[in-house]
Amino acid sequence: MARNQQQELKALQDTLYFIGGKWRIPIINSICNGNRRFREIERSIPGITTRMLSKELKEMEQSKLLKRTVYDETPVLVEYAPTEHCRSFGKVIAEMIRWGKGHREVVIRGNKAK
Amino acid sequence: MARNQQQELKALQDTLYFIGGKWRIPIINSICNGNRRFREIERSIPGITTRMLSKELKEMEQSKLLKRTVYDETPVLVEYAPTEHCRSFGKVIAEMIRWGKGHREVVIRGNKAK
DNA sequence: GTAACCAGTATCATGTAGTATACCAGTAAT
DNA sequence: ATTACTGGTATACTACATGATACTGGTTAC
Secondary structure: OOOOHHHHHHHHHHHHHHOOOOOHHHHHHHHHOOOOOHHHHHHHOOOOOHHHHHHHHHHHHHOOOEEEEEEOOOOOEEEEEEOHHHHOOHHHHHHHHHHHHHHHHHHHHOOOOO | OOOOHHHHHHHHHHHHHHOOOOOHHHHHHHHHOOOOOHHHHHHHOOOOOHHHHHHHHHHHHHOOOEEEEEEOOOOOEEEEEEOHHHHOOHHHHHHHHHHHHHHHHHHHHOOOOO
16 A cells, blocks of 8 residues: 555646646646637636746646647747647546536535435 | 536536645545544655644545544544545546656657657 | 737736744643 | 643745736738
């Protein structure tokens, strides 16, 4: 029950760090829903500033979660696309949604179940 | 692809909020590994302060993730135990570990896979 | 020429999560 | 009586994530 527990905790913290910020999930959501361009993503996420979006997109590109492509048309066009790796995060998201729904019931209704 | 998306995002944010802090996961980990008493938990988590532990335990009790029991022996003994609800979080944790491991490979080794 | 779009960057302000440190009341052992 | 344990609280500080706001350089349209 220990040993590679160290390693698992590390992996866990990586994941937590990755989704740590306030905007990560909304951004992933937006891009996975088909938004591709900077202003488009920005408009799809109420409340986000260009500063935060810019910062997050940069980090996400470095983490290989997004692919940034510059098309040298005129005017220049920049496209952000999710990688497979990013899409693979879907399972984690699904589990979190599942748990979050249950959590809401437990906390709000009090615990009837054991 | 929308509709209850609002609701799902909310559930997701609940979960994120729940694991948001720096110490939540280590504390859950510690308690699920059998630690029960305040100082015991505290010693099992390097770097945590009594203040943070106290604060977190309080919140976690309110969220029905922990059961706090005071045994009026002498000296007084306080026990923290995980609820079923807390243990049910294990699946999320497992998914996060799984993803975190893959993430590490993708980021560190560069992306050979598509 | 000026207004409006694109994809951002730069600078400064603020709030809150977390840290550091000390302390309290009670019990027990030496 | 002093040291060390228990389960915590109180106060002060600090750093970092985020927010607000303005600006840049290029293109297109009127």
